[in-house]
Amino acid sequence: MELLSVATGIVATGTAYAMVLYIAAVGLSVTMGLLGIANLAHGAFAMAGGYAMVWGLDRLGLSFGVAVLLACVLVGVASVVMERVLYRRFYARSELDQVVMSVGLLFMSVAVAQFLFGPSPLSVRLPGLLTGSVPLVGDASLPVYRGFLILFGGAIFLLLWAGIERTMLGARIRAAVDNRFMAQAVGVNTDLLFVTVFALGSMLAALGGALGADMMALTPDYALAHLVYFMIVVAVGGLGSVRGPFVAALLLGIGDTACKILAPQAGAFFVYVALFVLLLARPRGLFGRTA
Amino acid sequence: MSARAAAVGVLMRRRSWRWVEALPWVAAIAGFFLLPNYLQLGTQILVMILFALSLDLLLGYTGIVTLGHAAFFGLGAYTAGLLATGGWHEPLSGLVAAAAVAAALGLVAGFVILRTSGLALLMLGMAITLLLYEVANNLNGLTGGADGLSGVEIAPLLGRFGFDMYGRTSYLYALAVLFVAFLLVRAIVWAPFGRSLVGIRQNPARMQAMGVSVFARRLAVFVLSAGLAGLAGAVSAQTSQFASLDNLSFDLSGTVLLMLVLGGPGRLYGGFIGASVLMIAQDGLAKENPVFWLFWLGLFVILLVVFVPGGLLGLRARLGLGGRDG
Amino acid sequence: MDDLVLAARGLHRSFGSLEVACDINFALAAGARHALIGPNGAGKSTLVNLLTGALRPSAGSIWLDGVDVTGLAVHQRVRRGLARTFQINTLLREMSVLEGVQLAVLERGGQGRALLGGRAGQRRAAEEGFDLLEQLGLAGDASAIVGALAYGRQRLVEVAMALALRPRVLLLDEPAAGVPPADSHLMLEVIARLPAGIAVLIIEHDMKLVFRFAERISVLVAGRILTEGSPAEIAADPRVREVYLGGRAHG
Structure with a gap:
C-alpha cells in the first residue's frame, strides 16, 4: 500500500511537472526545427511570462486567468520585437554566433530580472478554485492545481498536435522545416511565417513559465537553472516535433521526480546518467530522423 | 626562386614564430614587476587564458561548440585540491594527475557527446557539468559541498619556492604552466594533426573523403582539450588554495566561451586578449554590482557578435593587418 | 577476376x-x-x-x-x-589550394595523426602537392584561397584533392x-x-x-x-x- 501511494505520488507530481516542462520547451523544438536557431535564451521568455503573471496578480490585482493571458500577450509582443531586431540577423549565422548571442541574452535576463524583481523567489497566489487537493490511492493525494496542470498540458499537446498536423499554418511549418528553400519557392512567405512561429513559441514558453511558477520557482536565474531540462526535452524528443518532446518531457518529469523523492541526496544524478546512456544508444534522440 | 619553392615557402613560414608573439609574455613579466598589488588578479587571468586556450583547440580549431567545458576545469580543480587535502602536497605531480583525470573524463564523455551534434551536443556538455556538480555537492564530507574545498596546502615548488601570501610564486607558477601549455598547443595546431582539425572545422565530409576518421580525430582533440582544461583548474585550485562548486558552473563555461569569442577563436591568442579584457573590466565594474556586470557583459557580447564577428583579432584581420592563422 | x-x-x-x-x-x-x-x-x-x-x-x-x-x-x-569527387564542391574553402592538397598527401601517408612536429613531412607533401597542381594547370592558383576561386576552378581542385590520395x-x-x-x-x-x-x-x-x-x-x-x-x-x-x-x- 505504501509502495503504491509513493508510486502514485511520483507519477502524479512527475506528470504535472512534465506538462510544465513540455509547454515551456516545445516552442524551442519548433523554433529550432524551423528557424534553425539554437535559442538557448528560450527559458528567458518562460521566466518573463512567470514574472509578468505575478506582476499582473500582485500589482494590477488581476484574476489568475487574466494575468496568465496578459503574460502571454506581453511576451508575445516582446518576442516579435526581439525577432525583428535581433534574432533574424542570426538565422544564417554559425551555430557559435547563435550560442554566444543567446548566452549573452541569458546573462542579461538574469540581471534584468534581479533588477526588477529582486533576488528572492516570488510566490504565486493560486485562485481558490485551484487550491486544495483530492485524495488518490492510499496516503497519496493530488493537489488540485497539479491536476489542472496535467489536464491543461494534455489539452495544449492535443491542440498543438492537431494544429501542426491539420491546419494550413501547420502544413506550412512542416513544409518549411523540411525544406526552407522549397517552401519559399512555392510561395510561402517565410519571413512572416518565421516571426509568427517565433512569437507562438515564445508565448508557449510564457504560458509554461506562468502556469509552472508554482513548481519551477521564479528566481532571476530561472532561464539558466532550467535550461538543461528544456534542452533535454527538445534534444531527446527530436527537433521540429510536437510529439517527441511530449514523450521526452513525460520521461524526464517522472524520472526526475522519482529521483528526487527516492534518492534525494543524489539529486538529478541518475537523470544525467540515464541521459548519457540514452544518447549513446540513440545519438539523434528518441524520435530523431536518421540522416 | 621557383614558383614551387615560393608557394611551399608561403605555407611553411606560417609555422614560424613572429616577433609580435613575444608581446604577451613580455607584458606578463612586466606586470609581475610593475603591478605587485595585482598579482592575485594576474594569476586568475593567467588561469583563464589557459582555460580559454584549451577551449580554443576544441571550438576555434575543430569547430566543436560546447557549453560544458567547466566540467573538466572543475574536475581538475577538485582533483588537485583533494590530492592536497589528502596529504599529497607536491604541486607538479598534482598538476599531472589533475590533467590526466580530466582527460580520462574527456575520453568517456567525448565518446558519447561527439556522436551527437547541435543542440544535443550542447545539452550533453552541460549535463556532464551538472552531473559532476551533483557529485561534488553531495560528497559533502570529501569536497566540502556548497562551502567549497578549503585547506588546500601546497608544498614549495621544486622544494624551494613557497607559495607566499603576496602571490609572487603563484603568479610565476601559473605563467610557467601557461607558457609550457602554450608551446604544446602551438606546436599541435601547426603540426599535421592540428591542420587536419582545421580541415574538419571547415568541412568534415572532405576530411572523411581523404581517409580521415573524423570521429577519432575529434575524440583525440576532445581528450587533449579536456586535459588542458583540467590543468587550468588544477592551477586555479593550487594557487587560490581553494576549489568550489563555482568551478563547475554554467557561468564559468559561458564566461570562458565569451572570453574566447571576444578575443577571436582559432587564432591561439584570442583567449589572451578576451580573458585579460573581461577580467580587468570585471575587476573594475563587478565589485560594485555583480548583477549589473552580467547585464553589460551580455549586451556587450551581443553587440560584438552582431557587429564584429570573429572577435577582436578578427577585426585586425578584417582591417587587413593579418590573416587568420587557422 | x-x-x-x-x-x-x-x-x-x-x-x-x-x-x-x-x-x-x-x-x-x-x-x-x-x-x-x-x-x-x-x-x-x-x-x-x-x-x-x-x-x-x-x-x-x-x-x-x-x-x-x-x-x-x-x-x-x-x-x-577509393577516392572520389563530390557533385557539389566539398572543399576546405578557407585554406589555400596548396594547403588542401598538402593535407590530402599527408593523410595518404597516415601523417595526419602526428600531434607534434612533422615539418619535414609537411614540406615534402606541399612540394608533391604543387607538382600535382602543376599537372592539372592549377599551379598559378596554388596560394589562392579555395573559396575565392571561380566555380570551374574549384571543380578542378576537387579532382586535385582526390588525385593527391593516389x-x-x-x-x-x-x-x-x-x-x-x-x-x-x-x-x-x-x-x-x-x-x-x-x-x-x-x-x-x-x-x-x-x-x-x-x-x-x-x-x-x-x-x-x-x-x-x-x-x-x-x-x-x-x-x-x-x-x-x-x-x-x-x-
Whole structure:
C-alpha cells in the first residue's frame, strides 16, 4: 500500500511537472526545427511570462486567468520585437554566433530580472478554485492545481498536435522545416511565417513559465537553472516535433521526480546518467530522423 | 626562386614564430614587476587564458561548440585540491594527475557527446557539468559541498619556492604552466594533426573523403582539450588554495566561451586578449554590482557578435593587418 | 577476376518499401574508363553512396582490389584506394589550394595523426602537392584561397584533392556539374589526362563528356542496370534512347 501511494505520488507530481516542462520547451523544438536557431535564451521568455503573471496578480490585482493571458500577450509582443531586431540577423549565422548571442541574452535576463524583481523567489497566489487537493490511492493525494496542470498540458499537446498536423499554418511549418528553400519557392512567405512561429513559441514558453511558477520557482536565474531540462526535452524528443518532446518531457518529469523523492541526496544524478546512456544508444534522440 | 619553392615557402613560414608573439609574455613579466598589488588578479587571468586556450583547440580549431567545458576545469580543480587535502602536497605531480583525470573524463564523455551534434551536443556538455556538480555537492564530507574545498596546502615548488601570501610564486607558477601549455598547443595546431582539425572545422565530409576518421580525430582533440582544461583548474585550485562548486558552473563555461569569442577563436591568442579584457573590466565594474556586470557583459557580447564577428583579432584581420592563422 | 579493382555484386538497397537500388552488378579493371549514366531519379546518388560507404546495402557486396569492403566505413575505403569527387564542391574553402592538397598527401601517408612536429613531412607533401597542381594547370592558383576561386576552378581542385590520395579507383560524381560552358574544356582535358593506371568511374549527365571519355557505359534506370556496353552499343540501343536519350536528354 505504501509502495503504491509513493508510486502514485511520483507519477502524479512527475506528470504535472512534465506538462510544465513540455509547454515551456516545445516552442524551442519548433523554433529550432524551423528557424534553425539554437535559442538557448528560450527559458528567458518562460521566466518573463512567470514574472509578468505575478506582476499582473500582485500589482494590477488581476484574476489568475487574466494575468496568465496578459503574460502571454506581453511576451508575445516582446518576442516579435526581439525577432525583428535581433534574432533574424542570426538565422544564417554559425551555430557559435547563435550560442554566444543567446548566452549573452541569458546573462542579461538574469540581471534584468534581479533588477526588477529582486533576488528572492516570488510566490504565486493560486485562485481558490485551484487550491486544495483530492485524495488518490492510499496516503497519496493530488493537489488540485497539479491536476489542472496535467489536464491543461494534455489539452495544449492535443491542440498543438492537431494544429501542426491539420491546419494550413501547420502544413506550412512542416513544409518549411523540411525544406526552407522549397517552401519559399512555392510561395510561402517565410519571413512572416518565421516571426509568427517565433512569437507562438515564445508565448508557449510564457504560458509554461506562468502556469509552472508554482513548481519551477521564479528566481532571476530561472532561464539558466532550467535550461538543461528544456534542452533535454527538445534534444531527446527530436527537433521540429510536437510529439517527441511530449514523450521526452513525460520521461524526464517522472524520472526526475522519482529521483528526487527516492534518492534525494543524489539529486538529478541518475537523470544525467540515464541521459548519457540514452544518447549513446540513440545519438539523434528518441524520435530523431536518421540522416 | 621557383614558383614551387615560393608557394611551399608561403605555407611553411606560417609555422614560424613572429616577433609580435613575444608581446604577451613580455607584458606578463612586466606586470609581475610593475603591478605587485595585482598579482592575485594576474594569476586568475593567467588561469583563464589557459582555460580559454584549451577551449580554443576544441571550438576555434575543430569547430566543436560546447557549453560544458567547466566540467573538466572543475574536475581538475577538485582533483588537485583533494590530492592536497589528502596529504599529497607536491604541486607538479598534482598538476599531472589533475590533467590526466580530466582527460580520462574527456575520453568517456567525448565518446558519447561527439556522436551527437547541435543542440544535443550542447545539452550533453552541460549535463556532464551538472552531473559532476551533483557529485561534488553531495560528497559533502570529501569536497566540502556548497562551502567549497578549503585547506588546500601546497608544498614549495621544486622544494624551494613557497607559495607566499603576496602571490609572487603563484603568479610565476601559473605563467610557467601557461607558457609550457602554450608551446604544446602551438606546436599541435601547426603540426599535421592540428591542420587536419582545421580541415574538419571547415568541412568534415572532405576530411572523411581523404581517409580521415573524423570521429577519432575529434575524440583525440576532445581528450587533449579536456586535459588542458583540467590543468587550468588544477592551477586555479593550487594557487587560490581553494576549489568550489563555482568551478563547475554554467557561468564559468559561458564566461570562458565569451572570453574566447571576444578575443577571436582559432587564432591561439584570442583567449589572451578576451580573458585579460573581461577580467580587468570585471575587476573594475563587478565589485560594485555583480548583477549589473552580467547585464553589460551580455549586451556587450551581443553587440560584438552582431557587429564584429570573429572577435577582436578578427577585426585586425578584417582591417587587413593579418590573416587568420587557422 | 583478380585484376578487378572495384566490383559491385548484386547490390540492393531499399528505404522502407521503396527500392532505390536493385541487383546492381558491375566491375572495373585497373585503368578502366567506365561511365554510369541515367535519368534523374535513376538512383545514381544512391549508388555513389553505396560505393563510398555512406550507405550500407540491404544485400550484396562491394569489393576493392579483391577485398570485401561492404562492412567498412567511408574513410576506411578511402584508405584502401577509393577516392572520389563530390557533385557539389566539398572543399576546405578557407585554406589555400596548396594547403588542401598538402593535407590530402599527408593523410595518404597516415601523417595526419602526428600531434607534434612533422615539418619535414609537411614540406615534402606541399612540394608533391604543387607538382600535382602543376599537372592539372592549377599551379598559378596554388596560394589562392579555395573559396575565392571561380566555380570551374574549384571543380578542378576537387579532382586535385582526390588525385593527391593516389587512388586505385577514382569516382567522379558529375565533374562537369555547374561549370560554365566556357570553362568545361578544362575539366575535359584534366579527365583525359588522368593517370592511366587509375580505374575511373564517372557518374555524369553530360553526354558529350561521357561519350568522349568512357570505354564502357552502364545505364541506370529506376535503380537497375538497364544495360552495359561500349559507347557505340549504348548509343545504338533503342531502349536507352527511349528512357534517356529520347525526350529528356541533358547533354
